Amino acid sequence: MIDIHAHILPGIDDGPTTMREAVEMLRAAEQSGVRKIVATPHFNPMYRWFNYRSDQLDALYQELCREAKSNGLSIEIYPGMEIRASDEVPELLSANRLQPYHDTRYLLVEFDNWESEQWCKKILNTLVSSGFIPVIAHPERYEFVLDKPWMVYDWLEAGCEIQLTKASILGRFGGLIQDISNDFLEREWVSFVASDAHGVDHRTPEMKSAYDFLSKYYSSDYATKLLHDNPQKLLLGQPLEKG
Numbered sequence: 001m002i003d004i005h006a007h008i009l010p011g012i013d014d015g016p017t018t019m020r021e022a023v024e025m026l027r028a029a030e031q032s033g034v035r036k037i038v039a040t041p042h043f044n045p046m047y048r049w050f051n052y053r054s055d056q057l058d059a060l061y062q063e064l065c066r067e068a069k070s071n072g073l074s075i076e077i078y079p080g081m082e083i084r085a086s087d088e089v090p091e092l093l094s095a096n097r098l099q100p101y102h103d104t105r106y107l108l109v110e111f112d113n114w115e116s117e118q119w120c121k122k123i124l125n126t127l128v129s130s131g132f133i134p135v136i137a138h139p140e141r142y143e144f145v146l147d148k149p150w151m152v153y154d155w156l157e158a159g160c161e162i163q164l165t166k167a168s169i170l171g172r173f174g175g176l177i178q179d180i181s182n183d184f185l186e187r188e189w190v191s192f193v194a195s196d197a198h199g200v201d202h203r204t205p206e207m208k209s210a211y212d213f214l215s216k217y218y219s220s221d222y223a224t225k226l227l228h229d230n231p232q233k234l235l236l237g238q239p240l241e242k243g
């Protein structure tokens, strides 16, 4: 499996606080069958997570890669970022201050719990017309989406991709979020399922449960597509197969 959304860089957002915990998260990911994982620290100035691209951030990423190796892990770590949508994001991207997925045109984009539908559409259209492919992080968790779930279809039509979170599909955020996750899965609106891991004890990087759930209630082909094939294409910067 390939996990495209994980907070595994220590000490810079609400993910692990220490390098030791970060390595334990990587170990748990690897033990559950994850071979590649993307480090997606928050870029969210509203929460004071100012994780712009920098030599410092790159050094931390390199240090985590070294620590993983020296602790006997073979999981590969790729660079990414969970970018909180704002009017400033297009300019920050063109100034190379934010980190797309592994230097492809794919971007992990997060919204707040309450946003205006029109503003979301505007910002996503701006990103798409600049050549980016926004991957919307966990739309099933936003209250404004629960109100009007069909807006997700408009995002797909606009050229975006959808990432659901493991805990949502397993029902750990409640029945409503699980129901809407299943609705999106049944409509085949979903391109990726990821851990959105934050630690070793809860919101973990373990992904076998997601694979088992998707295989049991959908099919092993669908599980493989969402947990391996599409993530692999994303890392290579290739278009996803549709239909």
Ligand SMILES: [Fe+2]
Binding pocket: 005, 007, 082, 137, 196
């Ligand atoms: Fe996240």
